[in-house]
Amino acid sequence: MALDQSFVGRSYPPTEPYEVGREKIREFAEAVGDPNPAYTDPEAAKALGHPDVVAPPTFVFAITFKAAGQVVQDPQLGLDYGRVVHGDQKFSYVRPVRAGDRLTVTSTIEAIKSLAGNDILDIRGEVHDEAGEHVVTAWTKLVARAAEEA
């Protein structure tokens, strides 16, 4: 069943702050096999002009996708999560995420489309730091594949 268009534009309350730790960044960098010292060595990060180690560009997805759970699991929206695949992903950075950040995410439904029985949901996650400054925006396109006819 097609999703309700009236949800387009709906924003969800900001999440509780996620505190970005140096060791979590290190763990993520090791998991993607990236030895860039800006992820693990505060001095190397400072030499590049950053106040502390920075996170790899896609690190923030773990935070924004968790926040998008508010949308995905909204019983009023009724998305069939068992049929969802990740279609597109985009980030726009004001600055890199870094250790010590306390980040909140505000998720908004940007678009709902129905194509050949598939539900397509575009979610925008605005990420702000503790001072209220904008850090990054993440756009996630989810596709719920059409259910087989009963």
Add this chain to the structure above:
Amino acid sequence: MTAKIAYDDVEVGTELPARTFPVTRATLVQYAGASGDFNPIHWNEKFAKEVGLPDVIAHGMFTMAEAIRVVTDWTGDPGAVVEYGVRFTRPVVVPNDDQGALIEVSAKVAAKLDDNTVRVDLTATSAGQKVLGMSRAVVRLA
């Protein structure tokens, strides 16, 4: 931000050093833990096949993380990345053997933009198939 590549030294068509990234089942387990994405299609062959996949597949976000390394290795400073987007077109299938799969990434400068930024178009393939589409980054150079 201090990218080690100067805007004036690149032109449309400049190629970034290409890279090949190996991915095994162990890689996926490690990425699941680090990212918090424990979807069983990324580690449980039986489950993956039950939902119609040929085998266990890599996390799309893992492939996205590997592809941008071609850009961050080039600039040196990961903070040089201003925008980055991809479309997940095909899965990276990861067999349960010592070899796993390979993700091959190439990239070139597609446009010179304002404010010392360039658009880099990325190509990522595995087993001869494109796995990312519309894969683009905007990068601020020195």
